[in-house]
Amino acid sequence: VSNASDSPIGVFDSGLGGLTVARAIRDVLPGEDLVYLGDTARVPYGTRSADTVIRYARACAASLVRHQVKILVVACNTVSAVALDHLRDELDVPVLGVIEPGARAGVAASRSRRIGVIATQGTVSSGAYERAIHAVDSRVEAFSTPAPLLVPLAEEGWLDGEVPELVAERYLHSLTSRDVDALVLGCTHYPLLEHVISRVAHRLAGPELAVVDGAKATALELATLLGARQMKANRERGSLRILVTDRPGRFAEVASRFLGADVEALGVEQIDL
Amino acid sequence: VSNASDSPIGVFDSGLGGLTVARAIRDVLPGEDLVYLGDTARVPYGTRSADTVIRYARACAASLVRHQVKILVVACNTVSAVALDHLRDELDVPVLGVIEPGARAGVAASRSRRIGVIATQGTVSSGAYERAIHAVDSRVEAFSTPAPLLVPLAEEGWLDGEVPELVAERYLHSLTSRDVDALVLGCTHYPLLEHVISRVAHRLAGPELAVVDGAKATALELATLLGARQMKANRERGSLRILVTDRPGRFAEVASRFLGADVEALGVEQIDL
Numbered sequence: 001v002s003n004a005s006d007s008p009i010g011v012f013d014s015g016l017g018g019l020t021v022a023r024a025i026r027d028v029l030p031g032e033d034l035v036y037l038g039d040t041a042r043v044p045y046g047t048r049s050a051d052t053v054i055r056y057a058r059a060c061a062a063s064l065v066r067h068q069v070k071i072l073v074v075a076c077n078t079v080s081a082v083a084l085d086h087l088r089d090e091l092d093v094p095v096l097g098v099i100e101p102g103a104r105a106g107v108a109a110s111r112s113r114r115i116g117v118i119a120t121q122g123t124v125s126s127g128a129y130e131r132a133i134h135a136v137d138s139r140v141e142a143f144s145t146p147a148p149l150l151v152p153l154a155e156e157g158w159l160d161g162e163v164p165e166l167v168a169e170r171y172l173h174s175l176t177s178r179d180v181d182a183l184v185l186g187c188t189h190y191p192l193l194e195h196v197i198s199r200v201a202h203r204l205a206g207p208e209l210a211v212v213d214g215a216k217a218t219a220l221e222l223a224t225l226l227g228a229r230q231m232k233a234n235r236e237r238g239s240l241r242i243l244v245t246d247r248p249g250r251f252a253e254v255a256s257r258f259l260g261a262d263v264e265a266l267g268v269e270q271i272d273l
Numbered sequence: 274v275s276n277a278s279d280s281p282i283g284v285f286d287s288g289l290g291g292l293t294v295a296r297a298i299r300d301v302l303p304g305e306d307l308v309y310l311g312d313t314a315r316v317p318y319g320t321r322s323a324d325t326v327i328r329y330a331r332a333c334a335a336s337l338v339r340h341q342v343k344i345l346v347v348a349c350n351t352v353s354a355v356a357l358d359h360l361r362d363e364l365d366v367p368v369l370g371v372i373e374p375g376a377r378a379g380v381a382a383s384r385s386r387r388i389g390v391i392a393t394q395g396t397v398s399s400g401a402y403e404r405a406i407h408a409v410d411s412r413v414e415a416f417s418t419p420a421p422l423l424v425p426l427a428e429e430g431w432l433d434g435e436v437p438e439l440v441a442e443r444y445l446h447s448l449t450s451r452d453v454d455a456l457v458l459g460c461t462h463y464p465l466l467e468h469v470i471s472r473v474a475h476r477l478a479g480p481e482l483a484v485v486d487g488a489k490a491t492a493l494e495l496a497t498l499l500g501a502r503q504m505k506a507n508r509e510r511g512s513l514r515i516l517v518t519d520r521p522g523r524f525a526e527v528a529s530r531f532l533g534a535d536v537e538a539l540g541v542e543q544i545d546l
Contacts, residue, residue: 040320047313047521123524149425149436156421163422163443166436248320249398 005231008033008241009222010069010093012060015043016164016251017074017151017188019258021098022240024191024219025073027092029226031235038255039273041245045078046122057083059273061091069093073222075215077119078186081128094225099123101221102184102214103132107140108183109210112168116175117144117199119186120151128227129186131229143178147171154189155254165194168200176204184212191215217225242268278504279512281306282495283342283366285333288316289524290424290461291348292531294371295513297464297492299347302390302499304508308340309495311528312546314519315410318351319395323340330356332546334364336516340368343504346495348488350460352390354401367498372396374494375457375487376405380413382483389448390417393424393457402459416451420444423470427462428527437466441473449477457485464488465530 009029011022015038022036025038030238037060039045044104057079061072070244072095074080080097087095106115117129122148133142146148149167183201185191191213198211226232242255247270255263284295310333312318316327330352334345334518334542345368347353347360353370354432360368379388390402397419406415422440431437442527448456456465456474464486471484515536520543528536 044322047316047519049519052314121522148429149422149431152422152425158422163436163439166439170436190296246320246322249394 004070004161005230006233006235007068007070009071009073010035010037010064011075012037012039012064012071012075013188014038014045014078015040016255019255020188020191021073021075021215021218023258023260024215025222026240027060028219028223029232031042033233033238034240035064035069035243036240037064037243039245040248040251045076046120050082053078054086057087058090061087063271065091065093065273071096071222071225073218074098075188075218077123077128081123081126089130091157096218096222096225098188098214098218099128099132099186101217102186102212103129104136104175104221105212105214105217106184107133107136109212110140112179112181113137113140114178114180115140115182115184116178116180117142117184117186118147118150118171118175118190119144121146123186129184143175143180145171145174147187150193151187151189151208154192157257159192160196164196165200168193168197169204172197172201172204176201180205181208182210182212185214188215224233226270240266242266243271244268245271245273277343279508280343281308282344282346283308283310283340284346284348285310285312285337286349286461287318287351288313289310289528289531291466292528293461294346294348294488294491296531296533297486297488297512298495299511301496302493302505303510304506305511307511307513308337308342308516309513310337310516311518313517313521313524318349319393323355326351327359330338330360330403331363333430334360336544337544338364339364344495344499346491347371348461348491350396354396356401369491369495369498371461371487371491372401372405372459374490375459375485376402377409377484378487378490379455379457379492380406380409382485383413385452386410386413387451387453388413388415388455388457388458389451389453390415390457391420391423391444391448392417394419396459402457416448416453418444418447420460423462423466424462424541427465430530432465432500433469437469439471441466441470442477445470445474445477449474449482453474453478453542454481455483455485458487461488462509464467474487513539515539516544518544518546
């Protein structure tokens with residue numbers, strides 16, 4: 001295991017959604033080399049048992065450790081909810097999930113101490129955001145609601161217009177009716193819809209409501225961590241390697257939308273785990 | 274292998290969507306015993322490679338053959354597109370997929386010989402409906418379009434109102450603009466939205482357009498097959514056994530919506546494949 005500052009950052013997700021986290025990391029830390037692994041052959045993890053998710057997460061982490069990563073970012077809410085402690089116990093590199101940064105940013109953004117979270121059904125059922133928010137500030141009331149249709153909307157690229165507006169409104173109403181003043185986007189897919197989600201949330205709850213992007217919060221905490229450990233790379237512009245375990249239909253189109261850059265131009269390698 | 278008329282019918286799907294086919298079979302053939310297997314631990318199949326789908330399909334079929342089924346219904350469009358010939362070669366029981374019945378019913382319903390198909394991205398990419406329609410009548414022009422958002426709408430139970438109307442309109446417009454006069458619902462999830470889909474299709478293309486439910490077409494062909502082979506059961510009311518390989522969150526709610534009956538009351542068994 002290498003901890004040299006010029007070693008790459010490892011990022012993994014069950015699929016392609018985590019590319020929004022890779023994108024945020026590239027924005028915040030443009031000099032870092034990144035190795036992204038999407039376990040597209042076994043996506044989605046959200047419907048698997050905890051034991052299975054832990055097994056899959058170990059395989060992803062082991063694969064990235066072989067790339068000499070200096071830190072591991074778990075860009076998957078399901079793995080962050082279920083397997084983070086296991087990975088931290090077993091690995092010699094620091095491990096950062098997406099739930100704790102999102103929870104901390106949510107608490108930081110709220111004045112009323114009433115925070116809403118939208119996420120997938122699996123993440124909501126796990127109660128992971130509530131636990132993470134209470135760990136930061138036990139006086140905060142957290143309310144979460146599943147918003148599953150936002151995932152296929154993001155994958156399809158229906159990012160604006162009547163349909164995403166109506167869908168967002170239907171989901172957000174149950175949170176804004178509880179007077180939250182911060183809303184955490186607790187799924188890797190949602191940053192693509194942040195524009196619509198923010199507009200609807202502000203219409204329902206007023207312009208004071210803060211929308212917190214978990215991907216960006218994770219990238220910012222990663223920068224803090226690397227800075228504190230003097231592990232930042234000293235480059236102008238880092239590279240991005242993308243590894244996937246399968247290339248489903250429309251892979252390049254969907255992946256490029258999440259990354260905000262042409263993945264085929266970057267090159268994609270298919271691997272077995 | 275038993276071919277006795279009182280043996281059960283085996284039905285399998287990658288997940289719970291095939292319960293719409295089981296429901297149609299129970300409507301058309303109420304005296305039959307059914308064993309339904311949903312491979313919920315490995316859903317979705319649509320993004321897997323053909324080799325993997327064939328391997329999974331073999332495991333599902335083998336499991337149902339052990340239940341002495343007299344006929345096997347593949348209630349999964351992906352398996353029907355990719356693995357049907359393999360299963361037919363390897364099994365001693367007759368095998369019926371969902372694509373051929375849907376294609377035949379589409380051709381039967383069309384006068385203009387212009388047929389539209391909505392399905393998942395994987396099914397559309399496979400070209401399986403076009404091939405099946407051309408095998409019935411090579412003069413027919415078939416147009417297919419992916420309608421992926423209809424799947425989570427069905428799973429979420431958003432079966433009526435503005436959102437499903439707008440989503441259906443967006444997808445159907447590309448087909449009705451090609452003057453189709455029959456529309457095949459080529460995904461197990463779509464029968465739940467048949468009401469909305471029909472309303473939108475008739476608004477766009479006029480009341481003459483025929484909407485063909487692939488699940489019902491499959492159940493009707495199954496009745497024909499069993500009748501021709503004198504394999505129909507002689508019961509008043511048959512049983513339904515439901516086997517799944519995992520029980521994801523909200524399993525009972527979603528499964529009951531697809532089946533149109535309370536699955537927990539029927540009993541659900543979890544098995545390994």
